[in-house]
Amino acid sequence: MDQVVTTLLTTMSEQLGAMIAVLGAGIAAGFAGSGSAIGIAIADEAASGIMTEDPGKFGLALLLLALPGTQGIYGLLAAFFAILKVGLLGGAAVKVTIWQGIGIFGSLMPIAIACYYSAIAQGKASAGAILLISKRPEEIGKAVILPAMVETYAVLALLLSIILMNSIKL
Amino acid sequence: MALVEMKKVELALHRSVTEKVVASLQRLGCCEIIGFGGDNTSSETKSGPVSEHLKRYENLLSDARFALRFLENYRQGKVGFLAKALSEKPHRNMVELESLSDETDFQDLVAQLRGLERQFVEIRTEMSQLVGLEAILGNFRDLSQPLLFFTTGTEKVKGVIGTMPVDQISRMELAFSSQVAKDGELFVKVADPAKDKDAKAALLFLRELDEKVSALCTEVSFNRIELPRELSGTALEEIVRIGERKAQLLEREEFLTKEAGSLSGEWLVRVQALSDFWTVMKGRYETLDSSESTEQINFLRFWAPADALPRIEKELEPFNSLSDRTVKAPEKGEIVPSMLRNPAWASPCEPLTTMFGVPTYGGVDPTLMMAPFFYLFFGMCLGDAGFGVILALILGGVLLKFPIAGSLRKFLIVMFICSLSTIVMGALTGSWLANTMDSFGFLNFLRPFRDRFVVWDPMNDPMTYLGFCLALGFAQLIFGLGIAFWDALRRRSYMEAFADRGGWIMLLVGVALLFLVSIGKAPASLGLLAKALAAGGALVLFLTQGRSKKGLLSKAFSGALSLYGITSYLGDTLSYSRLLALGLSGAAIGLIINLLAKMISEGVPYVGWILALILFVIGNIFSLAINVLGAFVHSLRLQYVEFFSKFYEANGRIFSPLGYETQFVKIVEAGDSHKSD
Numbered sequence: 001m002d003q004v005v006t007t008l009l010t011t012m013s014e015q016l017g018a019m020i021a022v023l024g025a026g027i028a029a030g031f032a033g034s035g036s037a038i039g040i041a042i043a044d045e046a047a048s049g050i051m052t053e054d055p056g057k058f059g060l061a062l063l064l065l066a067l068p069g070t071q072g073i074y075g076l077l078a079a080f081f082a083i084l085k086v087g088l089l090g091g092a093a094v095k096v097t098i099w100q101g102i103g104i105f106g107s108l109m110p111i112a113i114a115c116y117y118s119a120i121a122q123g124k125a126s127a128g129a130i131l132l133i134s135k136r137p138e139e140i141g142k143a144v145i146l147p148a149m150v151e152t153y154a155v156l157a158l159l160l161s162i163i164l165m166n167s168i169k170l
Numbered sequence: 171m172a173l174v175e176m177k178k179v180e181l182a183l184h185r186s187v188t189e190k191v192v193a194s195l196q197r198l199g200c201c202e203i204i205g206f207g208g209d210n211t212s213s214e215t216k217s218g219p220v221s222e223h224l225k226r227y228e229n230l231l232s233d234a235r236f237a238l239r240f241l242e243n244y245r246q247g248k249v250g251f252l253a254k255a256l257s258e259k260p261h262r263n264m265v266e267l268e269s270l271s272d273e274t275d276f277q278d279l280v281a282q283l284r285g286l287e288r289q290f291v292e293i294r295t296e297m298s299q300l301v302g303l304e305a306i307l308g309n310f311r312d313l314s315q316p317l318l319f320f321t322t323g324t325e326k327v328k329g330v331i332g333t334m335p336v337d338q339i340s341r342m343e344l345a346f347s348s349q350v351a352k353d354g355e356l357f358v359k360v361a362d363p364a365k366d367k368d369a370k371a372a373l374l375f376l377r378e379l380d381e382k383v384s385a386l387c388t389e390v391s392f393n394r395i396e397l398p399r400e401l402s403g404t405a406l407e408e409i410v411r412i413g414e415r416k417a418q419l420l421e422r423e424e425f426l427t428k429e430a431g432s433l434s435g436e437w438l439v440r441v442q443a444l445s446d447f448w449t450v451m452k453g454r455y456e457t458l459d460s461s462e463s464t465e466q467i468n469f470l471r472f473w474a475p476a477d478a479l480p481r482i483e484k485e486l487e488p489f490n491s492l493s494d495r496t497v498k499a500p501e502k503g504e505i506v507p508s509m510l511r512n513p514a515w516a517s518p519c520e521p522l523t524t525m526f527g528v529p530t531y532g533g534v535d536p537t538l539m540m541a542p543f544f545y546l547f548f549g550m551c552l553g554d555a556g557f558g559v560i561l562a563l564i565l566g567g568v569l570l571k572f573p574i575a576g577s578l579r580k581f582l583i584v585m586f587i588c589s590l591s592t593i594v595m596g597a598l599t600g601s602w603l604a605n606t607m608d609s610f611g612f613l614n615f616l617r618p619f620r621d622r623f624v625v626w627d628p629m630n631d632p633m634t635y636l637g638f639c640l641a642l643g644f645a646q647l648i649f650g651l652g653i654a655f656w657d658a659l660r661r662r663s664y665m666e667a668f669a670d671r672g673g674w675i676m677l678l679v680g681v682a683l684l685f686l687v688s689i690g691k692a693p694a695s696l697g698l699l700a701k702a703l704a705a706g707g708a709l710v711l712f713l714t715q716g717r718s719k720k721g722l723l724s725k726a727f728s729g730a731l732s733l734y735g736i737t738s739y740l741g742d743t744l745s746y747s748r749l750l751a752l753g754l755s756g757a758a759i760g761l762i763i764n765l766l767a768k769m770i771s772e773g774v775p776y777v778g779w780i781l782a783l784i785l786f787v788i789g790n791i792f793s794l795a796i797n798v799l800g801a802f803v804h805s806l807r808l809q810y811v812e813f814f815s816k817f818y819e820a821n822g823r824i825f826s827p828l829g830y831e832t833q834f835v836k837i838v839e840a841g842d843s844h845k846s847d
Binding site: 069070074080081089142144145148149151152155156158162163166 | 521632633745748754762796799803
């Protein structure tokens with residue numbers, strides 16, 4: 001019995017840290033991706049709507065509805081960074097303690113949360129911008145800037161996630 | 171930096187030369203006509219020869235729009251959007267266009283085109299009716315009775331066809347056999363018993379049983395289908411006949427399409443030139459229409475850049491005996507149009523400035539100050555020398571090879587300069603398609619070359635680079651405040667300059683210095699200066715920001731409250747951290763592409779390197795696309811939100827001179843045309 005517990009505890013201390021980091025990576029990529037999907041779907045509805053009137057607006061609409069897609073990429077990016085850091089993508093084996101694992105998990109939270117909500121919000125902003133170009137396609141410049149305001153906070157979250165992850169020394 | 175100086179010119183012209191003078195001014199293309207507004211909208215002035223010309227050109231243009239849309243649709247050999255945008259417009263001169271306009275029987279062409287269009291519509295309508303009918307008859311393919319029974323019926327016999335729910339079939343059969351029996355026939359067909367909810371049914375019965383059958387049909391929710399009365403043969407025969415008619419129609423349509431195509435080939439270019447010519451003429455007559463006139467004299471007023479006046483004078487010389495001219499400076503309260511003029515390296519950024527808003531006349535044109543920051547920020551956001559080289563090669567090639575003009579050219583030049591800046595920033599941060607030189611062994615020999623330029627390594631030491639980004643941002647903010655300070659001095663509003671702008675500049679520089687001293691990046695000896703600057707700035711703001719308020723207490727309160735504004739400056743500065751974040755995100759995507767490519771090339775035997783190459787190319791194209799978009803948008807946002815908000819007044823109206831505004835041809839001086847035919 002004692003032996004079983006000892007083995008359990010050993011594997012735990014050896015692997016749990018890395019696995020907590022993996023959990024964080026999963027949440028970051030999953031939530032950011034979901035947010036982007038929802039955001040793009042919201043913009044999609046507006047795009048389909050205006051294309052019933054003028055299918056020629058496809059190019060402009062595509063540009064705008066692609067904007068909330070960035071968050072998903074940021075999420076994927078942060079997730080990759082995390083698993084790269086704990087040595088799951090090859091390279092030299094890294095020893096990650098439980099506390100370091102929790103730290104990496106925490107560093108992924110800004111990206112998971114901010115990307116999820118900001119992508120949805122940006123989807124709404126993009127939908128509005130798509131309606132704008134349906135009437136005034138020449139204002140595409142302004143129409144791209146408006147949803148990009150929302151993206152700022154996803155960018156800041158990515159920045160903080162990277163800085164936090166960097167600050168955890170393995 | 172400042173806008174082009176404008177003058178207001180007032181012309182009094184004898185009626186006989188007015189049209190010629192307006193034509194000359196239009197050719198010069200540097201005069202913005204000021205309409206006389208509501209003065210001459212009364213009906214009597216609207217019926218002169220000028221308005222008739224105007225009406226004529228408006229009608230011609232609306233016909234031309236129709237003709238262009240039609241001809242464009244049936245043009246043989248479609249031209250791609252890119253090819254259209256990149257090709258040069260044919261050159262024409264006004265004399266040529268005028269004779270083309272006189273010679274062409276445009277009304278005849280329009281009538282011909284409208285006739286064609288009507289025939290196309292008729293064919294399409296009939297076609298869709300036929301298709302619908304064919305679908306209905308297809309269900310009754312097996313019915314051997316002629317359809318005559320179901321359309322008009324005969325003297326004795328009548329029939330109906332339609333659909334009914336599948337679950338009602340047995341009920342129908344029972345009722346029909348009991349009530350109609352030998353005096354009628356019932357056909358029921360279920361095409362796909364597993365899926366169909368409705369069965370197709372046809373009923374034949376003696377006319378005298380009509381009411382009985384109708385009641386029966388209602389009972390089983392029979393849904394009757396009305397057939398066109400001219401159908402007489404069996405369903406199969408009719409389907410064959412429909413097929414023949416469809417083939418006929420298709421043939422006819424093909425013939426008409428060919429005819430439209432040949433008309434398009436013959437006319438499209440000519441109609442395009444005509445449409446441009448009429449647009450120009452319409453502009454001319456609109457100007458004449460908006461001028462004020464007495465019996466013999468027309469009055470014209472227009473804005474023109476001060477430095478274009480000699481040219482205008484020379485142009486009007488032949489009419490001197492019949493005209494009188496005064497040149498005035500803009501008066502107070504007049505809305506003067508703004509014309510931007512910048513050196514060649516910054517002027518492509520003008521559309522970016524006007525996209526935010528047109529500078530107020532007499533104010534500051536921010537293009538020159540914004541351009542270097544925009545180029546630099548774009549370079550930092552994209553931040554990869556490999557991407558920079560690719561972009562520079564593509565854009566440089568396009569710019570050299572194609573005679574692109576107008577705003578597209580400006581945009582491409584902006585992007586070209588941005589790509590050069592990307593090369594520089596990428597080299598300084600050691601990013602050449604991310605870490606390609608490290609991850610693939612055969613490229614390792616390039617590393618010494620790369621390392622020679624590296625100043626920062628944002629991947630491994632993001633904090634130093636972040637500091638650089640924030641410092642750059644802070645510098646831009648102070649620069650913006652400095653411009654506002656200078657602008658206020660120029661306008662002699664000293665209180666605004668020294669109190670509002672100067673106070674903040676002192677306070678912010680002081681606080682920044684204090685921060686640097688506290689983290690040991692600036693010598694401690696500057697500490698006293700920093701404190702003095704910060705305290706001085708804060709004092710100035712405290713004493714002056716409540717100056718419009720009444721009462722000592724509310725003055726002091728407003729003054730103190732204004733210091734809270736420092737948080738917005740802090741936020742603005744931190745916003746520049748996106749330069750690092752976007753640069754990092756691009757580098758990280760590249761890193762991951764390289765990692766995956768390397769894993770594939772080492773892990774998959776034989777074809778691994780091909781797969782890796784495909785992944786590498788596609789991945790980098792994708793990364794380039796999203797990062798260029800992000801870099802452009804976010805560097806622009808930093809200008810608009812953080813920089814412009816410090817000093818830029820954008821309440822102006824863009825100078826839009828009367829000229830040759832054409833869509834399809836370029837109008838040149840006589841003798842200079844046919845250059846690119």
